[in-house]
Amino acid sequence: MTEDITETPAPPPMQGLQVLEEALPTLPLTPGCYRMLDARGDVLYVGKARAIRKRVYSYTQLARLPERLRRMVHETRRLEVVTTASEAEALLLEANLIKKLRPRYNIVLRDDKSYPWLLITDDHAFPQIAKHRGERRKGASYYGPFASTWAVNQTLTALQRVFLLRSCNDTVFDSRDRPCLLHQIKRCSAPCVRRVEQGAYRELVEEAKQFLAGQVPSIQKRLAREMEQAAEALEFERAAALRDRIRGLTHVQGHSRINVESVADADVVALHMAAGQSCVQVFFFRGGRNNGNRPYFLSHARADITPEEVMGSFLAQLYDDDMPPPPLVLLSHAAPEGELLGEALALKAGRKVELATPQRGEKRALVEHAATNAREALERRLAESTAQAALLDGVQALFNLDGRPERIEVYDNSHIQGTAAYGAMIVAGPAGFMKANYRKFAIKDAKPGDDFAMMREVLERRFGRALKEDPSRGGDGWPDLVLIDGGQGQLSVAREAMRELGLEDIPLVAIAKGVDRDAGREWFHMDGREAFQLPPRDPVLYYLQRLRDEAHRFVIGAHRAGRAKAMVKSELDDVPGVGAAVKKRLLNHFGSARGVRNAGEADLAACPGIGPGLARKIHGHFHPGAAQAK
Numbered sequence: 001m002t003e004d005i006t007e008t009p010a011p012p013p014m015q016g017l018q019v020l021e022e023a024l025p026t027l028p029l030t031p032g033c034y035r036m037l038d039a040r041g042d043v044l045y046v047g048k049a050r051a052i053r054k055r056v057y058s059y060t061q062l063a064r065l066p067e068r069l070r071r072m073v074h075e076t077r078r079l080e081v082v083t084t085a086s087e088a089e090a091l092l093l094e095a096n097l098i099k100k101l102r103p104r105y106n107i108v109l110r111d112d113k114s115y116p117w118l119l120i121t122d123d124h125a126f127p128q129i130a131k132h133r134g135e136r137r138k139g140a141s142y143y144g145p146f147a148s149t150w151a152v153n154q155t156l157t158a159l160q161r162v163f164l165l166r167s168c169n170d171t172v173f174d175s176r177d178r179p180c181l182l183h184q185i186k187r188c189s190a191p192c193v194r195r196v197e198q199g200a201y202r203e204l205v206e207e208a209k210q211f212l213a214g215q216v217p218s219i220q221k222r223l224a225r226e227m228e229q230a231a232e233a234l235e236f237e238r239a240a241a242l243r244d245r246i247r248g249l250t251h252v253q254g255h256s257r258i259n260v261e262s263v264a265d266a267d268v269v270a271l272h273m274a275a276g277q278s279c280v281q282v283f284f285f286r287g288g289r290n291n292g293n294r295p296y297f298l299s300h301a302r303a304d305i306t307p308e309e310v311m312g313s314f315l316a317q318l319y320d321d322d323m324p325p326p327p328l329v330l331l332s333h334a335a336p337e338g339e340l341l342g343e344a345l346a347l348k349a350g351r352k353v354e355l356a357t358p359q360r361g362e363k364r365a366l367v368e369h370a371a372t373n374a375r376e377a378l379e380r381r382l383a384e385s386t387a388q389a390a391l392l393d394g395v396q397a398l399f400n401l402d403g404r405p406e407r408i409e410v411y412d413n414s415h416i417q418g419t420a421a422y423g424a425m426i427v428a429g430p431a432g433f434m435k436a437n438y439r440k441f442a443i444k445d446a447k448p449g450d451d452f453a454m455m456r457e458v459l460e461r462r463f464g465r466a467l468k469e470d471p472s473r474g475g476d477g478w479p480d481l482v483l484i485d486g487g488q489g490q491l492s493v494a495r496e497a498m499r500e501l502g503l504e505d506i507p508l509v510a511i512a513k514g515v516d517r518d519a520g521r522e523w524f525h526m527d528g529r530e531a532f533q534l535p536p537r538d539p540v541l542y543y544l545q546r547l548r549d550e551a552h553r554f555v556i557g558a559h560r561a562g563r564a565k566a567m568v569k570s571e572l573d574d575v576p577g578v579g580a581a582v583k584k585r586l587l588n589h590f591g592s593a594r595g596v597r598n599a600g601e602a603d604l605a606a607c608p609g610i611g612p613g614l615a616r617k618i619h620g621h622f623h624p625g626a627a628q629a630k
Contacts, residue, residue: 147292
């Protein structure tokens with residue numbers, strides 16, 4: 001991709017059509033991406049083109065555009081362009097920008113989760129098998145992706161039963177002097193205490209890799225042959241162990257594999273649209289096994305959008321570094337510009353990627369199965385949205401809001417005698433909990449244990465930053481209702497903080513359990529009304545309780561994580577020049593941070609990897625008087 005970036009700023013009075021027309025003479029006739037921005041600088045739309053000037057010119061022909069695109073052009077105040085070496089590169093860049101910027105006129109895949117993988121370490125004498133998320137590292141083999149944590153847990157358990165590989169980390173492995181419970185229940189061969197030789201364990205590792213690559217029949221035949229040989233040699237205990245492994249392998253094949261011989265590594269992608277919404281169901285097949293499925297719910301502003309357009313936009317955003325495309329993708333609807341999309345995915349994968357829309361046979365049966373799941377998932381979501389809308393209507397009526405709340409923010413604090421103090425914000429709306437918008441706040445300025453001051457600090461930080469980022473309050477990050485966990489005192493502090501920020505118009509409600517702490521008998525406090533309760537079985541009460549409990553769960557998690565981090569913090573962390581590797585050498589040599597603190601300069605210099613200069617610095621940190629005397 002080239003670095004040629006063209007920006008055409010426009011003064012506020014200029015209309016969108018004029019912006020595009022004035023930009024046309026300077027636009028290139030080469031592939032690339034363009035971004036349309038509104039008056040606030042927010043991205044309205046991201047598109048790609050084989051010839052940027054021709055594509056942008058089409059937006060100036062307003063009579064030929066649908067209403068949605070005419071409205072987009074009207075809101076445009078600036079155009080940004082990035083050229084690329086090819087149209088395939090432009091497609092990849094477009095997908096990355098849509099996922100990052102989430103323009104409201106694009107079809108957006110709103111999914112922030114990474115995919116779980118299985119990892120087998122290759123840089124250890126006795127390799128470990130474990131779950132993995134995030135960036136890959138060298139010295140390990142990765143298998144996946146899996147659709148969910150449940151799917152990867154099922155496969156991990158099955159692999160432990162069949163191949164007896166260790167799942168403990170290296171620290172636990174090195175410190176064990178007797179087998180753990182997993183060995184007792186026949187899910188580990190206990191290499192930590194050498195119950196299995198290194199060569200035999202390596203064979204188990206290779207068998208596990210073959211299984212994950214889809215070579216199940218050959219493994220099963222070999223195990224059966226070894227079991228017969230052991231029985232003939234009267235090695236009945238070994239024969240029984242092999243029998244158990246064969247049973248485990250049969251169990252895995254029967255419960256986590258759909259018998260489709262023609263599909264090895266492939267994704268099955270099926271779309272269902274209804275009531276202006278879309279659901280795409282993806283089944284992940286790797287090594288001939290079904291690694292689970294995941295539904296994706298897409299947002300798009302156009303009412304006249306076709307299934308083929310949705311499919312094309314979805315596929316461009318689905319695959320990234322966390323999930324490279326497989327060699328085969330089976331589709332329920334053929335994506336427009338399928339050849340170009342295949343070329344772009346091949347660039348990402350570094351090999352050929354085939355996009356196919358099967359019409360008959362077992363592959364078509366897979367696609368129809370995925371389409372049924374997509375339809376059922378969308379029907380469930382629509383039903384849940386209807387129920388959620390009724391609850392939000394109840395919240396609107398209860399608190400006399402101007403309209404149905406689209407964004408509810410709930411705040412809570414947690415600490416133990418002032419230590420590890422955290423505040424937290426959770427967000428809910430028509431689609432349920434909006435976990436991507438959750439925030440936690442490590443309390444910095446409030447006096448330890450002062451709940452009122454903690455609540456003030458959290459609100460000042462949250463809304464002070466929001467005002468800096470969006471002073472006109474035109475974005476969608478502003479709440480229609482703020483719920484505070486607490487009583488009249490917390491409400492007064494929150495109201496004062498919001499008044500100082502000039503945000504008196506945001507409705508505030510405090511929810512308290514009362515003196516008897518009886519869930520179901522909460523008191524609600526808000527300005528201009530006496531404290532009141534709801535009937536114990538009121539659905540709106542249950543909904544508000546769920547919001548409050550979710551905030552409590554989230555802040556407790558933040559508090560516990562912060563407390564655990566503080567507990568494992570070492571005084572070596574404060575020594576200048578001592579990083580993780582040096583700290584590990586010191587602790588391995590002296591046994592504890594106290595041992596390092598009490599060591600002499602000569603003893604420190606004798607530690608492997610610690611020279612005289614660093615030893616002098618470490619000793620001087622713990623004994624500044626001795627350093628000054630020198």
